Amino acid sequence: MTISPIKPQTPASSTSNNWATVEESPLTPDELNKINAYWRAANYLSVGQIYLLDNPLLKEPLKLEHIKPRLLGHWGTTPGLNFIYAHLNRVIKRDDLDMIYIAGPGHGGPALVANVYLEGTYSEYYPDISQDEAGMKALFKQFSFPGGIPSHVAPETPGSIHEGGELGYALSHAYGAAFDNPDLIVACVVGDGEAETGALATAWHSNKFLNPIGDGAVLPILHLNGYKIANPTILARLTQHELESLFVGYGYKPYFVEGSDPETLHQYMAATVDRAIADIRSIQQQARTQGLQGRPCWPMIILRSPKGWTGPAEVDGKKTEGYWRSHQVPFSNMANNPNHIALLENWMKGYKPEELFDKNGTLIPELAELAPKGHRRMGDNPHANGGLLLKALKMPSFQNYAVEVPEPGTTIAQATKVMGEFLRDIIKLNSRSFRLFGPDETASNRLSAVFEESDRTWLAQMYPDDDHLSTDGRVMEVLSEHTCQGWLEGYLLTGRHGLFSCYEAFIHIIDSMFNQHAKWLKTTNDIIWRRPIASLTYLLTSHVWRQDHNGFSHQDPGFIDHVANKKAEVIRVYLPPDANTLLSVTDHCLRSCQYVNVIVAGKQPALQYLDMPSAIKHCTKGIGIWEWASSDRGAEPDLVMACAGDVPTMETLAAVDLLRQHFPELKVRVVNIVDLMKLQPESEHPHGLSDKDFDAIFTTDKPIIFAYHGYPWLIHRLTYRRTNHHNLHVRGYKEEGTTTTPFDMVVLNELDRFHLVMDAIDRVPQLGYAAAYIKQMLQDRLIEHQQYVRQHGDDLPEIRNWKWPYSSPANASNGESESHSSPSH
Structure with missing residues (x-):
């Protein structure tokens, strides 16, 4: 089967290329035509998912009955995501790279589904979606269809660790995935709409925490297609000088790729990806052979391409390609406008599916050969199904940290200070698979014992009198709850363990991020090939009742209410009353999988009530009558x-x-x-x-x-x-x-x-x-x-000075009633 060669087109704009653009042509004519054909195939499958119910190869004239009655999905970002995926496949296969793909524009779901289908992964995970005409029909029908799959890059999509249903978290997820994964490269596409969010803006600073010796690499790809749902985007309207200054100021080495001519853009993108991968390898090799010589300047790519690229230029006389009208479904109202049916048919036939798929609907061998094999496929990379890599934590016995409580309510201790000693030794035993995350509050929350084992990670400039900073710490602190949450999620989703410590009142900052993660866990519980990941555990301290010094602004216990709204199979809430119960609860939570655990505990000196044996019994049951306090x-x-x-x-x-x-x-x-x-x-x-x-x-x-x-x-x-x-x-x-x-x-x-x-x-x-x-x-x-x-x-x-009056005759034991033993753990 002959693949049509690319015909040169006039670029959409003729801006001067005086910024960091790699104007090289590393692709041979054959490679260029094949990678463009692969991209066309992904675009064809993407349009088909949005529109078609039947007639997947357009073997007969397109009719209304072949089209879905409800058209849902997002086209605008999709061709750019397909373009990037094809070019990453090229370097993965050539260099045998270990790489995953995070799509910040998560509503570009058709793109990721199309690509994991083309590489064969999708059919392996879902055998009923076979790589033939019948499978393609099923692939198209299921998208945004009752009983099918969501329109976002959802948990159902192989290769995904990022839902993208809410924008802003892609980059922090990417860095979380890269920590302690020295061979992994995380390609993270950031949409220009997403780039306007506060969470994403802060996440750019994650490069100050990535150590090229023990961590992997993140390759951010800022995809500027100019528009959001109905408005231009800020970064797309900056001058090249402003954009370059912005990202150089963030500490990156930005490479620019711009245009709409496929021949030129494929060559520039291939050369730029080559250069970025070479930069990453150079940074890592130098650091791993000669030691860390200051903070690296990691590469990033800024790709400008038209929104809705390769789609209809106009619909009903109105500009569509390169404009906000292509953001979702470029045109609809098919039943009342037969011209739209013809427009769709012409659009899809413009990709020349007869050159891409054989008569059975299978991708032709010379194109299928472009995809990596086995676990090198981004859809089948084990890091994107982190439970496959998860190993249980090595846990010291929490009983070794017990507070002596000879009589209930008479001993004073600080619960989180004791917990800090337990966490210190967990870090010691799990030096490459456990991290403690929090917004500049580890010491404030009385967890300072962890610094006896590990410092805070810090690759920015250091001064001689800095406190507990090092380039390879296990404590991750940045004054952005969003970034801490995103780091931890990425770390957990790729098979590791961690804990997030935060002031109770300000954990609300990540309410919606918690929502997304809880929904992810709930969904993955029903996906047979998704393996369980370690639970996301919050320690909420500096809580409402001991924020008397900071005042009203720091007093809010409502995160518990927010958590309680989620599915019962996913959430757990613990309120240990003292240090020994906190130790027991913490041990349980850090051993668990597939939950969001919320632990609320005070950090101030407080009365202690249960000795360790009683605490274990009480926490195992979760509720109990305190006989020593009852009459x-x-x-x-x-x-x-x-x-x-x-x-x-x-x-x-x-x-x-x-x-x-x-x-x-x-x-x-x-x-x-x-x-x-x-x-x-x-x-x-x-x-x-x-x-x-x-x-x-x-x-x-x-x-x-x-x-x-x-x-x-x-x-x-x-x-x-x-x-x-x-x-x-x-x-x-x-x-x-x-x-x-x-x-x-x-x-x-x-x-x-x-x-x-x-x-x-x-x-x-x-x-x-x-x-x-x-x-x-x-x-x-x-x-x-x-x-x-x-x-x-x-x-x-x-x-x-009040203490429990132990002289009371009712105080017969330092325990509780054993009559109700429903297991809580």
Whole structure:
């Protein structure tokens, strides 16, 4: 079969090439014609996915019944993505490169599906999408079709680690994938619309963290096609000098490729990719043989090509190619406009499919030969299915870091400081597969012990008095939550492990990134060839109840609510009340796969409640009656005092202490919740308690006072189906805060011990009218507190120094009830 040679065209613009353009022609005429034909094949398949339901090879005249009734997808960015893929295939095959492809314009889904189909990967993963006419028909039909695949580069697409449903994260994902992958090159296409996002703008600085000795390389390809959905893009309207200055300022060596003439652009792109790969190899070889000589200047490519390239120049007399009208579906309304059917047919036939596919619909051998083989295909690279490469962490025994707790509520320790010692040794044992990510808060969050083993990664300029900076640290800090999240996601998706530490209030910055990752995990659970990856674990500390010094702006526990909206199979939320429970929870989370784990724990000195054996039992169950704090053993409780979170736990225990002092005959049951999802029914969450077990713990008719770390309504949402929900009264954060004392924060939100006791008085009928005197006393104590903190700037001594009164006869053991053992881990 003869492949038509390229015919020279007039370039779209004649701007001077006085910037970094490689004007060389490395392709022979045969190579040029073949790579162009391969590109045509990918474009043909891409258009077919958007439009066709049948007649995939156009063997008969195109009719309305051959066209999808609902046209969905994005054409504008697709030909550029196909163009880049073809050129990367060339160097992968020639140089035996280990490379993956991240498509920032994720709505260019047709391009990536077309290319992994052409290289044979798609049919191997989906045998019903065969490499023949029937398979091509199935390929076309499934795209953006009920029961088929999404229009984005989704988890269903082999070779993808980046959904692209929301723009801004491609480059941080790419760098995360490259860390600790010394042989991997991550080609990352950044769309010019995506380049306008704040997350992407910050991610360019990731080159200051990439070590050419132990890490792989990222090749950013900024694809400027000029327009977003209906507007021009900023970077596409910059002058060449401005663009070059921008990226030189970022620390890159930019190469420019521009035009619309395929012959010229193929040659320039081939030469430029060759030069970029040579630069990468030179940087790595020098660093790996002679040592690191300063921060490298990594190459990048800036490709300018028309939006909707090779598509219809005009539709209904309006400019389409090279304009925003080609962004999605260039034309529709097929049923009412027969001219559009003819236009589509002419468009697709312009790619000359009869030269690209044989009569059976199979790509001709001389073109199929252009694709790499086996795992060198970007669609089949194991790094893009990270679970294939995942190895379990080597974990020290968390019990070795236990805080001694001889008596509950009397010992003081800092939970995250203890956790830092555990993380330090995890880093020591997993020096190339575990990293700690966070926005300049590792020390602030009391995890400083990790610096005994590893420094912060830093390849920018260093001064002699810098603190814990090195070129090969395991601690990744940059003051961009977006970049930290993207790095960690890329690291996990390519088969490694990590943890993200952040102030609780500011984790909201990555709300939508969490959304995308949670959706990815949910989807991949149903894709048989996707292997499980390590869980994404957040440590949220510097939390709402101890942000008294920073004030209202730093007080927000709402990320838990956001997480709880996602599918139960994916999310887990833990509120360990002390250091030993935090150790147990952390060990569990870092061993898990396919979850998003949220751990909320305080960093300030605080009371410790459970020794290590008790902590393990409590965390394994996720919820339990604290017998040592309760007084209802052998009888029905009059009141259930429940708590979740470290500060709510302390206030609950202090309230129980007051109840014992003033109402010694009252039978109180204390329930602590570590695993928040235990509150849901087992039908709603895998960790949920059965109704029988829930009723046994919380009773079916007794009042429940619940002190909760976050917004109270989440507890009601999780428990609204339970028998005793009508007796449940929840105290939590009610958006009251300021710069004040720790205890004043809980008072402002009425979560303090005095309000909890008053709630009990109001809800336990047998306390009778005599309780009015106690209630008045509690109100007086609140007034005294208010006056004291405003005069002295600190909490009352009896508040600051309160400990659990271990002299109480009810304190029989440093444990909890063993009667409810539904496993939480």
